[in-house]
Amino acid sequence: MTSRLTPDICIIGGGSGGLSVAAAAAAFGVEVVLVEKGRMGGDCLNYGCVPSKAMIAAGKHAHAMAEAPRFGVSAGEVKVNFGKVHDHIHGVIAAIAPNDSVERFRAMGVTVLEAEAKFVNRTTVMAGDTEIRARRYVVATGSSPFVPPIPGLDSVDYLTNETLFERTRAPKHLIIIGGGPIGMEMAQAHRRLGAEVTVLEGARALGKDDPELAAIVLDAIRAEGVALLEGCQVTSVEKRGKTGIRVSYEGKAGAGVVDGTDLLVAGGRLANVEGLGLDEAGVAHDRRGIKVGANLRSSNSRVYAIGDVAGGLQFTHVAGYHAGLVVQQILFRLPAKENRDIIPWVTYTDPELAHVGLSEEEAARRHGGRISILRWPYAENDRAQTERRTTGLIKLVVDRKARILGVSIAGAGAGEMINMWALAVANSMTLKDVRGYVPPYPTMAEIGKRAAISYYSPLTRKPSVRWIVRLLRRFG
Incomplete structure (x- = not known):
């Protein structure tokens, strides 16, 4: 027999974004139904961020052993047991999985349905033999690998x-x-x-x-x-x-x-929109995903889309960011809009590659070319020298008022360093703000302070500034 549920929110997809919405709503005592047909935790936990970074960590250890003689240390021949690398990867997944489990979310008060969800009209979703009529829907179905049509x-x-x-x-x-x-x-x-x-x-x-x-x-x-x-x-x-x-x-x-x-x-990746009944729901979409406005609302006012399926930047932290915007609107009726200019991203190679804000090209286009580019190399950093990690640099893009528009870093620890710059970009901070903070010595993060200070170097050569300095010296 068909059962019926009438929750305040129905979430389709138990990945990072969907779980974040479910947890936040449940914390406020809101009735929530979460529908997931596959593994809880979605792509990030099971096939993406977590296992890939675990494999990268194994590779780093092998590389560190090969590099050891540079530091006067002999580690012997590097031997890799790929079966144990596999066990390490899945051990990490298993350690994190309880945080995303069905049991944990049911304990929070979330109704979890392990079934495939499909809209049958603008207001109703079927999940197995359960009919759901929610006040609001959040589609968080993520994306899947794109397989190109290559012959053979x-x-x-x-x-x-x-x-x-x-x-x-x-x-x-x-x-x-x-x-x-x-x-x-x-x-x-x-x-x-x-x-x-x-x-x-x-x-x-x-x-x-x-x-x-x-x-x-x-x-x-x-x-x-x-x-x-x-x-x-x-x-x-x-x-x-x-x-x-x-x-x-x-x-x-x-x-x-x-x-x-x-x-x-x-x-690349394709948004998971097939089989959701989006046409029946009146939700506009294409191969890139569900079409949403800056508030992440679809053409059906009851339906929001977050994360990869929303057709924008495909990162786990973006799904979490979207979740917060949607919760703000659904629970508190407060307006919220996505701002992609504040989203950082990191490629976890070695050296790492991190970015936030506008690129040099984007900034030049938006500001009519009236920007400044500041750089500082890792090779000029004492900690980088001690670690023999001197490859790389930081690049700051600022406007005429020294407001930080974008930052890119290539080098060791770039993914950790970009956090501070993401805060700076999100809060429209200037180089004056950076100039005023004191980084501990010796840290690689000092390259950011050095780059910021370099913006003021031309002042030391200005005749007017030098005249003021000479004048002030006369007063003792």
Whole structure:
């Protein structure tokens, strides 16, 4: 028999964004139904951020052992047990999973339905044999790997991020299609764990980041032995022998082939909109996701969309940010709008690549070219020298009033350093604010203070300023 629920909020999707809305609403005593057809925790916990960073950590340890002689330490030959790397990855997932579990959310008072959800009209969702009529709906179904229509791809056993971390055997030669953050992170991690790696990118690797800083990261990855072919369009994939894979491509220098043992497809992601009954609900959408306004509301006023499915920046922390905006509107009737200019992101390669705010190009366009660019290299930082992590720099973009518009960092610890700059951008802080704080010595974060102070260096050479200094000296 069909049961009926009439909650205040129905959330479709138990990933980061959906769980954040459910937890916040339940904390205020609001009746919430959460519908999830797959694993609680979504892509981030099970197939994305958590397992990938766990694998990167394993690769870092292997690389640190190989680098040890530079510090006068002999660690012996590096040996990688890929089966135990797999166990490490899934041990991390298991440690975090209870925070996202069905049991925990039911204990909070959330009604969790483990079923597939589908709108049947503008006001009703069916989840299994349960009919839901909620005051508001939040769609948080995330995204899935995009598999390009490459001839022959369906004839081989290719990997995506959803299957990569199930492997207990190291690939001998991993071919990666896609040189974005996922592709480059996994390329370096697998190379450090002993695999030969080739990356094929149709345009420019790490193309969404500042080219100057991306080049620093890509040069470092190439130096570790990853073969990176940019501007190459994959034309076909085929089996080679019993276990091999051949990828054919066309590039600027002509056609070529790469022979490997394993293939990872990392060519982007598609919003999960299929099967939700969005047309029946009157929710406008396309292949990029649900169409929403700055307030994350869809064409159906009852329905909000957050995270990857909202068609914008695809990061776990964006889903959390969206959750807060939606809770503010649904529970407190307070207006809220997404501001993508304050969203930071990090690519967890080594060196790391982090960014927040406007890029140099965006800032120049919005401010008519009236901007200043400030840089400071890691090589001029004492802590970086002690750690032998001197590759990289920080780049600040400021307007005529010294307001911080954007910051990019390529180098060790960039992902941690960007936190302070994200705060600065979100609060429209200026270089004067940065000049006034004292960083502890020796820390790599000092590069930010040095870059900020460099903005004032031209003042030391101005005749008028020097005249004032001489004048003031006369008063004792």
